Amino acid sequence: MITKQQVLEFLKDYDPENITIATVCSHSSLQIFDGARKEGxxxxxxxxxxxxxxxxxxPRAKPDEYLIVESYTDIMNRAEELRKKNIIIIPHSSFIYYLGKENFSGMAVPTFGNRAAIEWESDRDKESKWFLGAGIHMPGKIDDPHDIKGPVxxxxxxxxxxxxxxxxxSYKEFNELVDRTRKYAVQEFINxxxxxxxxxxxPIRNEGYTLSKGSLELLSMDRRVxxxxxxIFRxxxxxxxxxxxICPTYVLTGNVPLVARESLLSRIFSLGEQVVEESLALFGGITGAFCIEAVITDSxxxxxxELSSRIVSGTNFYISGSPYSDLMQKDLSTGRRIAIEIKEAARTNQLDKILS
Amino acid sequence: MITKQQVLEFLKDYDPENITIATVCSHSSLQIFDGARKEGxxxxxxxxxxxxxxxxxxPRAKPDEYLIVESYTDIMNRAEELRKKNIIIIPHSSFIYYLGKENFSGMAVPTFGNRAAIEWESDRDKESKWFLGAGIHMPGKIDDPHDIKGPVxxxxxxxxxxxxxxxxxSYKEFNELVDRTRKYAVQEFINxxxxxxxxxxxPIRNEGYTLSKGSLELLSMDRRVxxxxxxIFRxxxxxxxxxxxICPTYVLTGNVPLVARESLLSRIFSLGEQVVEESLALFGGITGAFCIEAVITDSxxxxxxELSSRIVSGTNFYISGSPYSDLMQKDLSTGRRIAIEIKEAARTNQLDKILS
Amino acid sequence: MITKQQVLEFLKDYDPENITIATVCSHSSLQIFDGARKEGxxxxxxxxxxxxxxxxxxPRAKPDEYLIVESYTDIMNRAEELRKKNIIIIPHSSFIYYLGKENFSGMAVPTFGNRAAIEWESDRDKESKWFLGAGIHMPGKIDDPHDIKGPVxxxxxxxxxxxxxxxxxSYKEFNELVDRTRKYAVQEFINxxxxxxxxxxxPIRNEGYTLSKGSLELLSMDRRVxxxxxxIFRxxxxxxxxxxxICPTYVLTGNVPLVARESLLSRIFSLGEQVVEESLALFGGITGAFCIEAVITDSxxxxxxELSSRIVSGTNFYISGSPYSDLMQKDLSTGRRIAIEIKEAARTNQLDKILS
Structure with a gap:
């Protein structure tokens, strides 16, 4: 586990005018590189x-330089080399998956976002605590199947x-279908x-635990394919x-763009605010891009x-802007927004607020 | 009910070079404000x-000014204040819903579009007359359930x-499912x-009852979520x-963008033309943005x-243009198109043609 | 059947600085004309x-000029007239369908792409040979229904x-449902x-049978509506x-935009490369735009x-660029990409490489 203190030490040797943005070539890397280049x-x-x-x-996304590793865990041994290049890592979920959570937490290279978030989002109990603190109700868990009252x-x-x-x-159907030789978890089905x-x-536009104006943005939204x-209904x-x-499966293969009813935006922003404010109280806050996976019911x-405290692949459609980000700045992807945050933090000597 | 004559009187006191665009902050207001600002x-x-x-x-959509009301019906009492600001109202369906149809018809502020249209679209019989006059067949209504021959x-x-x-x-299924203690309407199911x-x-590009070249535009299309x-099939x-x-419900939560086969465009335009031409004959015409909700079959x-004679929320995806509007002008949303129409009408002293 | 030699003869009389791009007004013609105009x-x-x-x-897509024909087969008699105008035809599937494959092969006007491809994509056996040579497995055909082991x-x-x-x-279900008085083909159902x-x-960026860097591009993707x-599940x-x-039908009415997981891009490019390389070996290569219709499974x-060796209507959404083409050049549709290829070939005297 790398401490904030160690990252701040690393940054002392960095040239803030010659930062290089790095990530693993997968997931949302085209967008991250394109956005970084647009910000210079x-x-x-x-x-x-x-x-x-x-x-x-x-060509617009192709990185200036490659670091070829034998296996991704090898990144751990290349930390010094990366720091010498003034590297800031933009992690995405494939990055963390390839490297492993333990390694990711210990990687001795300044990283965009708050690495503490990963613990809070990937541990079910911590995530529940976070969400409850934020006043958000997740689909109910049903410990005893006899309590099944509706779809699960x-x-x-x-x-x-x-x-x-x-x-x-129904419980009857559950009873007929369940394989009792395996362990299982039952959750309310949200229609x-x-x-x-x-x-x-x-964080560099915000002060304190209550979000200031404009410090929370909604950049876009998508539907998972x-x-x-x-x-499967076919x-x-x-x-x-x-x-x-034949069983249904839920493997992500891509993303469809969409917009939500404008009258939902107030609640969509409240949701985000509560999540951020509670994260500030619990572990120093999620920083930069995050995603809330939601279902909107007929009420x-x-x-x-679920929550993902970093850039998600659903943002890939919006490499040149979205119906929401176009109302902030033209040609603004999440990848570019990250680069803007780093640039602004470097310029105003606040990199400590956005790196870990 | 405000008459055209009264609106024309109001306009005499307006400064056509200092018009302010107003709407209720919901539905498609981000787009309307963004479009208005782009036109100055x-x-x-x-x-x-x-x-x-x-x-x-x-920030690009945030209005220059707010009018805070206690309840939306309070808008009725603020008409003079609004007129003093040279306000033109852009109504959307939340605007009308919040205010109430009666109030909307009587609101003493110049309003984009033809307010008479609302009566024709919201009364089933009038809508039928309009559509039949336009040669458009809606899904058949079945008065006697014994006549059910296919899906309904x-x-x-x-x-x-x-x-x-x-x-x-089938009739058999209908019979098993229907709750006869309630009133119901049966309609052909279109697959x-x-x-x-x-x-x-x-209207300012058109002359007479037959549409002139280019006076009808197709700005975009969407699929309702x-x-x-x-x-529900999951x-x-x-x-x-x-x-x-569990019953299916059809509550709008958002919109997915899409395009239709190009070979359908001729018929899509004819449909729109017929609807406009018949509306000109019946009640002075729908003006500006309107939407036809359709199903395209496998034939x-x-x-x-259904028809909506104003801007719909499905246009919200296209805040910076669509695959169709890009072929007219770059960066053209429906909100901006409305602003262009008002600007052009003000410049050429034809506001009477587009306001009511 | 027009030979390459004849097309080269026609081109001798062409003024490469005054080429006109032509197609039938349907399918993807708005995009083709818009793209052609953008390239001058x-x-x-x-x-x-x-x-x-x-x-x-x-207005941005409206062609400069029309050629009115009595019926589309009449195009065959207008070849000389078209050649006198320095016409290059961009074929799309409606173009070929209206004209007929035989006529299309014999049309005495220089045409973008390799007309030999049509034979290879529309003949099931040839297509199979092509795909097998490219190492691509299509859904299995089941000759004897008794061999049905899963969904078909x-x-x-x-x-x-x-x-x-x-x-x-299952076989049981097949047996119950099939109408044995009709001929049928059974194919594995891919979920x-x-x-x-x-x-x-x-082809003008490539040398030889193995694709050079950057000679294969991925311009966009869509999902057929x-x-x-x-x-139908409703x-x-x-x-x-x-x-x-009631039977399901699969009639195209439009297209929804989407992106695929970035980690699939390597395989998506390999797929395209194999298809092109095998086509180069078999019949001189597919040239320009082509489309692979695929299903991505939960593995x-x-x-x-299926494969379509020309521009498809699914590209129509992306008239001003896509999340993929934006990483090459702004405002790049498939229609415009075709125009760029023709312009570049004309400039460098390589029209023979891209026309047939």
Whole structure:
């Protein structure tokens, strides 16, 4: 675990006028490099084996330089080399997944955002505490299946990456379908429409624990494209599929752009504010881009499922702006917004507020 | 009811070079204010209680000024104050809903569009007359359920905002499902894909009852995101859900952008033309933005469900242009198109043609 | 059949500085004309009867000139007239459908792309050979229904334009549903999410059979909107609909924009490369825009269904650029990319490489 103090020490040797933005070549890296270049930064792409050939097809995003590693954990041994290049890392979820959470926490390179957030978002109990503190109710967990009163989503333990789920509309159905030899968790099924909400919180525009004007932004939103759940109805209904031994899965393959009703924006902003304010109280705050995965019901309630305290891939559609960010500044992606924050922090000597 | 004559009287005191665009802060107001500002207008946001905090996050759309009202009906008492500011109101459906139709008709402030249209679109019989006159066939109504020959959509009376519907595939099914203690209306179910078509009709570019070249525009299109109907298949088929006592609902939560086959454009334009031409004959014409809610079947027929004679929220995605408006002018939203129409009318002394 | 030699002869009389871009006014013509004009070309729209009125609403796309034909096959008799105007034809699928494949092959006007490709994509056996050579596995065909082990898609012979299909989840179900008086083909049903991938291959940027850096581009992607399959779940599940005698259909009515996970891009590019490289070996190569219709499964496999060796209508959303093309050049549609290729080929005397 790298401490804030150590990161501040590293920064003493940095030339704030020659920062290079780096990330692993995956997930949202095209956007991150494109945004960094638009703000005048040099860019460095970290990749295993060799640079992805497809970067040649995207000249505006292709990084200025590559760091080739044997395996991603090798990044840990290259920290000094990276610091010598005045590198600031922009982490995304593939970055953290490839490196491992432990390694990520210990990586001795200044990193955009608050690395403490990862602990709070990936531990179910901590996340619950955070959300409850923020006044946000997640879908109810049902400990005893006898308490099932309506539709539920059941997830088997150890299931990975969107697989190992089933849906039941009643206790009776649950009882018929469940494989009792496996461990499972039961959660209320929320009927509605899915929205991933892409926020940006700027610590350098904020003072104190209550958000100042304009320090929370909504940059865009998307709907996850989930394979096979999104198109499985073409094959059969949940009931019909069970007979054929086919289960829905929720593996992300891409993202569809959309907007929400304008009358929901007040609550969408409140939601983000509560999440940020509680995070400031709990662990120093989430910093920069974050995403709330929500379902909007037919009572126009916004039910929160998950939080990701960094740039998400759903922002990739909006490389040249979105219906929301266009109302702040033209050609503003989340990647570029991150670069603007770093530039502004470097200029005003506040890098300590946005790096960890 | 304010007469055209009264509006023309009001306009005599207006300074056409200092018009301010106003609307209620909801629905499509970000787009309306952004568009107005791009055309050089001052903007005023009307809101109950206090200005929505989230406007601070969208500096390009934030109105220059607010009018705070205790309740929206209070707008009726502020007419003189609004007129003194050279206000032109851009109404949207939340505006009319908050104010009430009666009040809206009587509001003593010059308003973009033809206020007579609201009567024709919201009364089923008048709408039918309008559409029949325009040669447009809406989904058939079935007065006697014994006449049900194929799939139908049943709506209970008094159902509000997208709730109170069910689908039946046959008379037998209808018979099993219907609650005969309630009043209901039965309508043919149209199987296909939904498109909301965003038109703009310019009276100042047109002469007479037959549309001149270029006086009808297609600015964009969207698909409504409806909660819970859009994703309800993840929980069960209509049949499976009925057993669980769950009904589909059609509450708008947002909008997905899309384009239609180019070969459909001729018919999409004809549809719009017929609607405008018939409206000119019936009540002086719909003016400015309007939307046709349609389903396109697998025979490539365009079935019309509803008409909205003003800006719709589905245009919100296209704040910086759409695949269609980009072929007219860059960066052209429906909100901006409205502002352009007002600007042009003011410049050429034709405000009487577009206000009511 | 027009030979390359004949086309080269035609080109000798062309003024490379006064080329006019022409196509039939349908499908993706707005985009083609808009793109051509942005690159400084004159444009000519071919239409039967009279020019589509709706072009007046899209001044940036409206062609400079029309060629009115009695019926589209009449284009065959106008070849000399077209050549005298230094016309290069941009074919799209409506163009080929209206004219007929035979006529299209024999049309005595220089045409963008390799006309030989049409034979290879429209003949199932040739397409299979092409794809197998490229290492791409299409959904398995099942010759003997007794071999049905999982879900299948059944297509009746002679079915047209997205109609005449049904889905079965097992041999038993197939057996119950199939109409044995009709001929049919059975194919594995691939469960996943649909993506149409829009590529561009530039022969003038490439050397030899192995693709050089940057000679293959990914310009955008979309999801087809299919009527009635996309929204049929609102009416019933496949099982429930069969009882009501309703079949799913797959008629294209429009397109929704989307992006894919960035981690899939490497494989998306490999796929495109293999298809191009094999086409170079088999028939001189597909040239310019092409599209791979794919399904991405929950194992993140990309299953290929069909290939279209020209501009597809799914590119129409991206008239002013896409999340992918924005990383090459601003405001780059597929239509404009085609115009750029022609301009560059004309400038460097390489029109022979991109026309047929």
């Amino acid at each position: 930064f040099r860019t460095l792409g970290i990749c295993a084996d060799k640079p992805p050939k497809f970067y040649d097809a995207f 989503m059941v997830e088997y333990e150890g299931a990975k990456g969107g697989k190992g789920f089933f849906v039941a509309r 509605g429409t899915r929205y991933d909400l892409h926020y940006f919180y700027s 989930e394979s096979n759940a999104d198109e 094959l059969g209904s949940p009931g019909e599929l069970i007979e054929a031994g 126009l309630e916004i039910k929160v499922f | 207008f001052r903007t005023l946001g009307i809101c109950a209680d206090k200005p929505p905090k989230f406007y601070d996050a969208f 959509m049943v709506e209970y009376e008094g159902a509000k905002g997208g709730k109170g519907f069910f689908v039946a595939r 296909g894909t939904r498109y909301d078509l965003h038109y703009f009709y310019s 409806e909660s819970n109907a859009d994703e 929980l069960g088929s209509p049949g499976e859900l009925i057993e669980a006592g 490539l027929e365009i079935k019309v469900f | 070309f004159r444009t000519l729209g071919i239409c039967a009867d009279k020019p589509p009125k709706f072009y007046d609403a899209f 898609m059944v297509e009746y012979e002679g079915a047209k334009g997205g109609k005449g299909f049904f889905v079965a989840r 996943g999410t649909r993506y149409d991938l829009h590529y561009f291959y530039s 299919e009527s009635n399959a996309d929204e 009416l019933g599940s496949p099982g429930e609909l069969i009882e009501a005698g 993140l496999e990309i299953k290929v269904f």
